[in-house]
Amino acid sequence: MILYHGSTISIDAIDLSQSRPNKDFGLAFYLSADKEQAEEMAAFKADFEGGSPVLNVYEFDEKLISEMRYQRFDDYSEEWAHFVFNHRTEPNGRTLHDFDIVYGPIANDRIGAQITRYKQGYITFEQFLERIKYIKGITFQYAFCTQKAIGYLRKL
Numbered sequence: 001m002i003l004y005h006g007s008t009i010s011i012d013a014i015d016l017s018q019s020r021p022n023k024d025f026g027l028a029f030y031l032s033a034d035k036e037q038a039e040e041m042a043a044f045k046a047d048f049e050g051g052s053p054v055l056n057v058y059e060f061d062e063k064l065i066s067e068m069r070y071q072r073f074d075d076y077s078e079e080w081a082h083f084v085f086n087h088r089t090e091p092n093g094r095t096l097h098d099f100d101i102v103y104g105p106i107a108n109d110r111i112g113a114q115i116t117r118y119k120q121g122y123i124t125f126e127q128f129l130e131r132i133k134y135i136k137g138i139t140f141q142y143a144f145c146t147q148k149a150i151g152y153l154r155k156l
Contacts, residue, residue, distance in 0.1 A: 021093025073104030
């Protein structure tokens with residue numbers, strides 16, 4: 001399968017220590033099978049951070065998933081929302097699981113405001129779940145969370 005990572009730099013050697021904390025599935029290298037979504041992320045990063053959009057393209061043999069610890073969320077669900085909430089609010093930015101790869105929906109970019117509303121009791125967890133769904137419709141992401149998983153990515 002072909003996976004994409006939108007950035008402002010070409011990434012030949014993936015370094016998990018460069019990952020940002022408190023993302024949907026923890027510290028990881030995030031990719032999408034949706035080229036358009038990755039191109040939009042690259043454009044967003046270029047606008048936000050400066051520079052030019054870069055689309056990094058990788059190949060991954062999905063048969064290898066059976067050899068790894070793998071978590072899959074096929075839809076927006078309470079389990080997914082709790083998983084995302086816990087990683088987005090983890091005070092030390094740690095990853096709270098031992099999966100090599102996590103696959104599931106992307107959360108809304110405005111999740112921070114919804115976390116605050118939920119924590120302060122202004123919305124229920126069910127409302128939180130509805131409000132963190134990705135604005136443009138369901139789009140999935142792959143989080144490569146370990147060096148083992150990253151070792152199976154081949155840059156094209």
